[in-house]
Amino acid sequence: MIQPFLISALVLLICILLAALRVILGPTVPDRVVGLDTINTLVIVSMILFGSAYRESIYIDTAIVYALLSFVTTIIIAKYLEGGKI
Amino acid sequence: MIEILVYAFLIIGLTFNLLASIALLRFPDVYTRLHGGTKCTTFGSIFLCGSVIIYNLREWLLTSSPSPLIMSIHTFIALVAILITNPTGAHAIARAAHRSGIMPARAVVDDLKKDREGER
Amino acid sequence: MKAFIVTSLVAFLVYLILTAGSGNLWLWSYEELLFGLMTASLIGYLSRRIFVKGNYRMLNPKRWILAIAYFIGPFFIAMARANLDVAYRVITGRIRPGIVRISPNLKTDLGITMLANSITLTPGTLSVDVDDQTNDLYVHWINVKEPALKKKPRDYRYVCGTFPDWVRRIAE
Incomplete structure (x- = not known):
C-alpha cells in the first residue's frame, strides 16, 4: 500500500512541471503568480502523500506551515502588484 | 473494500489536478486561468487528502497504535488550511490583476471597468 | 475580558x-x-x-451546525458541478467571459468573506473586487447568460443561486 502514494506523487510532479511551464511562458506578471499559486497547492498535497507513504507525520506538519506561508507570499505579491504599501 | 475506495479517491484527485495544469496552459487570460487553477486544485486536494485520511484511519483501527490517527488529524488540518487560503489568494490575485490594468480577454460585459472610470 | x-x-x-x-x-x-x-x-x-x-453572535451553536450542513450539502454539490463545468470548458474551449456587479445585501465582514469564497469555488464564477461602502461584489463570470444582462442591478440568482440566503442565516 506504499506504492500507490508514491506513484500519485510522481503524477503530481508532472502537474508541477506543466504549471512551471506557465510560470516560464506567462506573458504578464499575474499569470506567473497564478502558476506559482498552483505549484504551491500541488507541493502541499505531494508532501502529505509522501508523509503517508513513509509513515512520518513530520512531513504533514511541514505541509501545514508551508500552506500558511505560501498564502502570506501570495497576498504580499498581490499587494505589491496593486501598487499599495506593503 | 476500503482499498478500492482509497484507489478511487486517488484517481479522482489526480485527474482533477492534471486538469488544473492543462487549464493553466489552455485558457487565454489571467481570470480564466484562475478559474482552472483554483477550483480544480482545491477539489483534487480534497480527494487526495481524503484518501490519506481513510487509509490512516483504517491503519489505526487495525493496529490501534496512535500514530496513524495523529497523521489523519494533521492531514485534516492541512486540508482546512488549503480550503481557506486557496480562494482568498485567488481573490487577491484577481483584484491585483484588474487594478494593474489587465482587462479580461474577449469580455462581453465589464461592470468594474465602467465603475472605476466613473469614479475618476 | x-x-x-x-x-x-x-x-x-x-x-x-x-x-x-x-x-x-x-x-x-x-x-x-x-x-x-x-x-x-x-x-x-x-x-x-x-x-x-x-459581537458574539458566532458563539451560538445553531450557526455552527447550519455552517456544517451548508458545507456538506449544497456547497459540496455545487463544487463538484463547478469542476465538471471547468473540465468541459478546458476540453472544448468554449468561453464567454465578463465581469458583472451583484448586490447580495450582506452587512458583516464575515458574511461577505464567506460569500466571496463560496463564489470563487462554485460554477463558473470568481470574485474579483468588493465595493467597501455598499458591500457589492464584482464577479468574473466564465459563461455570461443573456437574461442576466437585461436589468441594471443584476439578479444574483443567476450568479450564485441561493448562497446569499444561506450565508445570511449562518453569519448575520
Whole structure:
C-alpha cells in the first residue's frame, strides 16, 4: 500500500512541471503568480502523500506551515502588484 | 473494500489536478486561468487528502497504535488550511490583476471597468 | 475580558488538536498542556482586538451546525458541478467571459468573506473586487447568460443561486 502514494506523487510532479511551464511562458506578471499559486497547492498535497507513504507525520506538519506561508507570499505579491504599501 | 475506495479517491484527485495544469496552459487570460487553477486544485486536494485520511484511519483501527490517527488529524488540518487560503489568494490575485490594468480577454460585459472610470 | 477568553479558548483548542497523542494524561502530556495554556493566553491577550469586534453572535451553536450542513450539502454539490463545468470548458474551449456587479445585501465582514469564497469555488464564477461602502461584489463570470444582462442591478440568482440566503442565516 506504499506504492500507490508514491506513484500519485510522481503524477503530481508532472502537474508541477506543466504549471512551471506557465510560470516560464506567462506573458504578464499575474499569470506567473497564478502558476506559482498552483505549484504551491500541488507541493502541499505531494508532501502529505509522501508523509503517508513513509509513515512520518513530520512531513504533514511541514505541509501545514508551508500552506500558511505560501498564502502570506501570495497576498504580499498581490499587494505589491496593486501598487499599495506593503 | 476500503482499498478500492482509497484507489478511487486517488484517481479522482489526480485527474482533477492534471486538469488544473492543462487549464493553466489552455485558457487565454489571467481570470480564466484562475478559474482552472483554483477550483480544480482545491477539489483534487480534497480527494487526495481524503484518501490519506481513510487509509490512516483504517491503519489505526487495525493496529490501534496512535500514530496513524495523529497523521489523519494533521492531514485534516492541512486540508482546512488549503480550503481557506486557496480562494482568498485567488481573490487577491484577481483584484491585483484588474487594478494593474489587465482587462479580461474577449469580455462581453465589464461592470468594474465602467465603475472605476466613473469614479475618476 | 470576554474577547480575551474567547480568543484564548479557540487558540488552546487548536493547540490541543495539533499536539494530540503526545503523552499519557488521556492523550496529552502535562508539560504540553501547561505550555499550551501559557501560549494560548499570550495569543489571546495580543490579538483580542483583531479577531473579536464586540459581537458574539458566532458563539451560538445553531450557526455552527447550519455552517456544517451548508458545507456538506449544497456547497459540496455545487463544487463538484463547478469542476465538471471547468473540465468541459478546458476540453472544448468554449468561453464567454465578463465581469458583472451583484448586490447580495450582506452587512458583516464575515458574511461577505464567506460569500466571496463560496463564489470563487462554485460554477463558473470568481470574485474579483468588493465595493467597501455598499458591500457589492464584482464577479468574473466564465459563461455570461443573456437574461442576466437585461436589468441594471443584476439578479444574483443567476450568479450564485441561493448562497446569499444561506450565508445570511449562518453569519448575520
